[in-house]
Amino acid sequence: MKIALLGHGTVGRGVDNIIAHHVPQVEVKRILELPKFCTEPRMTPNFDDIVNDPEIELVVECMGGLEPAHTFICRAMDAGKSVVTSNKAVVAEFFAEFAQKSVSNNVGFFLEASVGGGIPWIASIAKVRRIDEVSSFSGIMNGTTNYIIDSMAKEDLDFDVALGRAQELGYAERDPSADIDGIDVRNKTIISASVAFDVACTKDLPVTGIRTMTKQDMIMFNQNGRQVKLLGRGVQRDGRYAVAVEPVALSAHSMEAAVPSNFNLVSLEGTTIGDLKFYGQGAGSLSTGNAIVQDVIDCANGIRPQFDFSRGLKYDPTLLTSSYVFRTTAEGPSDATLYGRGAWVVPHLTAVEARALFEDVLKQDPTAFMAALSRED
Amino acid sequence: MKIALLGHGTVGRGVDNIIAHHVPQVEVKRILELPKFCTEPRMTPNFDDIVNDPEIELVVECMGGLEPAHTFICRAMDAGKSVVTSNKAVVAEFFAEFAQKSVSNNVGFFLEASVGGGIPWIASIAKVRRIDEVSSFSGIMNGTTNYIIDSMAKEDLDFDVALGRAQELGYAERDPSADIDGIDVRNKTIISASVAFDVACTKDLPVTGIRTMTKQDMIMFNQNGRQVKLLGRGVQRDGRYAVAVEPVALSAHSMEAAVPSNFNLVSLEGTTIGDLKFYGQGAGSLSTGNAIVQDVIDCANGIRPQFDFSRGLKYDPTLLTSSYVFRTTAEGPSDATLYGRGAWVVPHLTAVEARALFEDVLKQDPTAFMAALSRED
Numbered sequence: 001m002k003i004a005l006l007g008h009g010t011v012g013r014g015v016d017n018i019i020a021h022h023v024p025q026v027e028v029k030r031i032l033e034l035p036k037f038c039t040e041p042r043m044t045p046n047f048d049d050i051v052n053d054p055e056i057e058l059v060v061e062c063m064g065g066l067e068p069a070h071t072f073i074c075r076a077m078d079a080g081k082s083v084v085t086s087n088k089a090v091v092a093e094f095f096a097e098f099a100q101k102s103v104s105n106n107v108g109f110f111l112e113a114s115v116g117g118g119i120p121w122i123a124s125i126a127k128v129r130r131i132d133e134v135s136s137f138s139g140i141m142n143g144t145t146n147y148i149i150d151s152m153a154k155e156d157l158d159f160d161v162a163l164g165r166a167q168e169l170g171y172a173e174r175d176p177s178a179d180i181d182g183i184d185v186r187n188k189t190i191i192s193a194s195v196a197f198d199v200a201c202t203k204d205l206p207v208t209g210i211r212t213m214t215k216q217d218m219i220m221f222n223q224n225g226r227q228v229k230l231l232g233r234g235v236q237r238d239g240r241y242a243v244a245v246e247p248v249a250l251s252a253h254s255m256e257a258a259v260p261s262n263f264n265l266v267s268l269e270g271t272t273i274g275d276l277k278f279y280g281q282g283a284g285s286l287s288t289g290n291a292i293v294q295d296v297i298d299c300a301n302g303i304r305p306q307f308d309f310s311r312g313l314k315y316d317p318t319l320l321t322s323s324y325v326f327r328t329t330a331e332g333p334s335d336a337t338l339y340g341r342g343a344w345v346v347p348h349l350t351a352v353e354a355r356a357l358f359e360d361v362l363k364q365d366p367t368a369f370m371a372a373l374s375r376e377d
Numbered sequence: 378m379k380i381a382l383l384g385h386g387t388v389g390r391g392v393d394n395i396i397a398h399h400v401p402q403v404e405v406k407r408i409l410e411l412p413k414f415c416t417e418p419r420m421t422p423n424f425d426d427i428v429n430d431p432e433i434e435l436v437v438e439c440m441g442g443l444e445p446a447h448t449f450i451c452r453a454m455d456a457g458k459s460v461v462t463s464n465k466a467v468v469a470e471f472f473a474e475f476a477q478k479s480v481s482n483n484v485g486f487f488l489e490a491s492v493g494g495g496i497p498w499i500a501s502i503a504k505v506r507r508i509d510e511v512s513s514f515s516g517i518m519n520g521t522t523n524y525i526i527d528s529m530a531k532e533d534l535d536f537d538v539a540l541g542r543a544q545e546l547g548y549a550e551r552d553p554s555a556d557i558d559g560i561d562v563r564n565k566t567i568i569s570a571s572v573a574f575d576v577a578c579t580k581d582l583p584v585t586g587i588r589t590m591t592k593q594d595m596i597m598f599n600q601n602g603r604q605v606k607l608l609g610r611g612v613q614r615d616g617r618y619a620v621a622v623e624p625v626a627l628s629a630h631s632m633e634a635a636v637p638s639n640f641n642l643v644s645l646e647g648t649t650i651g652d653l654k655f656y657g658q659g660a661g662s663l664s665t666g667n668a669i670v671q672d673v674i675d676c677a678n679g680i681r682p683q684f685d686f687s688r689g690l691k692y693d694p695t696l697l698t699s700s701y702v703f704r705t706t707a708e709g710p711s712d713a714t715l716y717g718r719g720a721w722v723v724p725h726l727t728a729v730e731a732r733a734l735f736e737d738v739l740k741q742d743p744t745a746f747m748a749a750l751s752r753e754d
Contacts, residue, residue: 018649022508118650120504124497130674131399131667255656258635263652272395273495273667275640277656279632290508290650297507 001300004030004050006072007063008037011086011113014289015060015296023293025300029056032063032072047072051079058108058299060292061085070094077101077109082304084295086113086288092187096200099307108304110295115188116141118287119280120294121266125195126305132270134196138233139266140259141188143282144172144179145210145230147262149218153227158215171262171283182209182230182245189232193243196268197236199313201243206317206355208246212369217327220340221249221371227257228371233320240316244351247371249325254374317352322375324354328368330361345373378677381407381427383449384440385414388463391666392437392673400670402677406433409440409449424449428456435485435676437669438462447471454478454486459681461672463490463665469564473577476684485681487672492565493518495664496657497671498643502572503682509647511573515610518565520639520659521549521556522587522607526595527637530604535592548639548660559586559607559622566609570620573645574613576690578620583694583732585623589746594704597717598626598748604634605748610697617693621728624748626702631751694729699752701731705745707738722750 003019005012008031019026028042030053035045047068050056059076061083063069069090073083078101085091091098091114102109112122116139128134140146144166151162163180166172178184186207193201210230221228226249234243250256255277259265264282269275281287298305326332327343339345349357351372358370380396382389385408396403405419407430412422424445427433436453438460440446446467450460455478462468468475468491479486489499493516505511517523521543528539540557543549555561563584570578587607598605603626611620627633632654636642641659646652658664675682703709704720716722726734728749735747 018508119653120497120501123504127497127500127671131395131670253635253637255632255635258630258632260630267656270667272663274658274664275656276496277654279644279652279654279656281651286649287651290647293508294504 001057002027002029002055003058003060004056006032006061008033010285011062011288014285015292018289018293023297026296051075058082061087066090066093074101077105077107080105082108082299084110084292086292088114088187092190095194096309099309102306103308108299110305112295113288113291115191116264116266117282118290119264119278121278122195124278128270128273132272135269136235137192137196137268138231140229140256140264141232142179142185143262143264146259147171150260152215152218159213180209180211182207185230185232185245189243189245193234197241197313198309198311199241200309202315205243206351208355208358208370210247212367217369225252226250227252229256235319237319240314240319242317242319244320248374249371250374317350320351321348322372323347324349324370324372326361326370328361328365330364378434379404379406379432380435380437381433383409383438385410387662388439388665391662392669395666395670400674403673428452435459438464443467443470451478454482454484457482459485459676461487461669463669465491465564469567472571473686476686479683480685485676487682489672490665490668492568493641493643494659495667496641496655498655499572501655505647505650509649512646513612514569514573514645515608516643517606517633517636517641518609519556519562520641523636524548524639529592529595536590557586557588559584562607562609562622566620566622570611574618574690575686575688576618577686579692582620583728585732585735585747587624589744594746602629603627604629606633612696614696617691617696619694619696621697625751626748627751694727697728698725699749700724701726701747701749703738703747705738705742707741
């Protein structure tokens with residue numbers, strides 16, 4: 001099978017390299033690159049050379065960003081080519097359009113590398129769905145924030161020091177907002193919900209990050225037998241679904257609490273299979289490249305994943321409720337009770353209500369922190 | 378696709394049921410049963426009715442035991458039929474023969490349900506191997522012993538009380554030897570090593586269970602920041618491999634230490650993918666039935682797993698070395714040092730040497746307990 005790569009950065013080069021050494025049945029025929037980086041005959045700065053080449057059956061998009069990635073993915077599928085992408089931003093924004101094009105053009109749309117790096121998460125959801133409905137999923141989907149939390153917990157670091165170390169190690173960007181404000185997890189949660197529930201998941205989910213988390217917050221939760229992790233979560237029931245991204249204070253004995261460094265742990269619950277959890281490197285060029293090549297091999301083996309979001313699941317925030325702890329100098333509502341020093345807890349809020357309350361609190365106290373309390377059975 | 382079930386016990390009925398409700402492309406045409414249980418037209422007590430039926434493309438063996446399961450699997454493959462089995466004992470004993478027959482008859486041999494229940498472990502190893510070598514694997518592969526250990530740790534129970542409770546809950550057999558002496562894990566380790574390393578794995582691996590573990594042993598390891606789990610492990614390097622089954626004292630902060638109740642956690646390390654871990658129900662009719670049906674669907678989709686053990690990996694126990702703790706009244710060798718009350722530790726033993734030393738110790742002190750110390754980086 002002949003394929004084309006869009007982009008030849010770290011991930012693209014990794015994919016090129018793995019295919020050359022390990023996948024003899026696949027040939028990288030063309031590579032889209034900027035004119036100044038076109039250093040070998042396979043490279044072209046012109047997408048037309050790829051989309052108009054009938055020999056190319058599969059286009060691997062590893063450019064990142066919304067445009068021109070979105071346009072190139074659509075044009076490739078309209079030209080009858082399957083697409084592999086690792087670009088979570090473009091999938092979260094345009095999944096409904098890509099899903100429709102995968103069906104109408106009868107091509108495969110592969111996105112394993114967009115969530116959970118090298119963890120076979122998307123393929124596992126799809127496999128479980130051959131038999132079960134997925135009733136819920138949840139996960140540590142961002143390695144950077146897990147590294148920050150883990151360093152704060154194990155080495156007693158302040159947030160800013162842990163963030164600085166993550167930046168030194170290349171885990172966090174110079175502008176870390178996408179990680180610490182939960183935007184990256186939001187994109188991965190949208191994609192996971194779309195695959196798990198067959199729904200064009202809303203982009204208007206409640207999203208709270210860990211930007212204001214302090215060492216004292218961690219100590220307070222630890223004293224209550226809990227460890228905070230930033231989770232993306234989704235549930236579905238009776239034709240309705242809900243999703244959220246927020247810090248969750250989990251049992252210190254949970255599997256999630258034990259996830260070290262920049263690793264990811266993603267979980268699902270299926271109707272007959274019960275709980276399944278998957279752990280691995282959530283990012284990095286090797287694991288992302290590996291996930292892309294797994295998709296390429298599946299495509300070479302004739303597999304053509306398609307997505308159909310026509311079942312019309314309704315968004316219903318009441319499916320996702322918790323008690324929420326707010327550490328703040330602001331005053332709580334009338335049903336708030338004391339949780340710890342300078343912190344109060346409100347029972348039975350939806351994630352949407354909790355986010356709205358947190359936004360009010362932040363107006364009075366921009367240093368405030370909020371976390372959901374997981375139910376401990 | 379038309380298939381036959383060998384056996385209609387709990388698992389067989391579950392498979393029948395899941396296929397009827399969720400897999401319209403598959404029909405269970407015949408079911409092998411004892412004459413007295415043949416209560417419907419699909420059932421027959423005669424295997425010839427199945428093996429001679431050219432419409433039946435796949436035989437699902439869920440009888441258990443070595444014979445006649447072994448003979449029936451061979452006859453089905455020789456008749457050009459693919460085979461799905463959940464029978465770890467028969468696979469561990471005859472994998473080399475089954476592997477050879479899968480290749481020579483060009484049929485699929487599916488064994489997902491034989492290890493890790495509903496965890497997609499065998500399929501994940503096979504997928505990783507499309508790109509990577511698996512350099513090592515390890516795992517909590519027996520839910521019964523994990524339940525016993527977890528109950529001892531969390532509820533402060535004695536071994537016998539925890540075992541009794543596991544028996545009440547149906548997790549442990551009336552004769553629990555296969556679980557607590559590590560035989561079940563031995564079979565699963567042999568199968569995992571065979572798939573991960575492409576080797577007809579030796580049955581002469583060192584096997585130690587948890588039969589003699591006491592609450593005091595757990596406390597001693599806890600005081601050293603460790604939690605004991607019964608692990609199956611394998612490593613390969615430079616054309617050689619080693620495997621072992623033994624209690625391992627892991628960091629109390631490890632993912633393995635956090636595995637609750639009767640769950641399993643299996644891990645592998647691939648050359649480019651790094652660490653992957655998979656968690657779920659390791660046993661039970663629903664999860665085992667689910668794993669069998671996943672294999673059936675793969676077969677209906679044209680997938681035909683085959684195994685080729687001809688690369689001739691050599692068994693080399695020096696690949697698997699640890700420090701080992703012995704809690705015993707017997708005296709240690711000259712390089713033993715104190716580990717805790719009534720316990721000494723010996724550095725740098727192979728698993729085979731440790732097992733030999735433990736057998737000597739048991740002759741003097743049948744209540745002795747041994748555990749490997751995991752390396753903590």
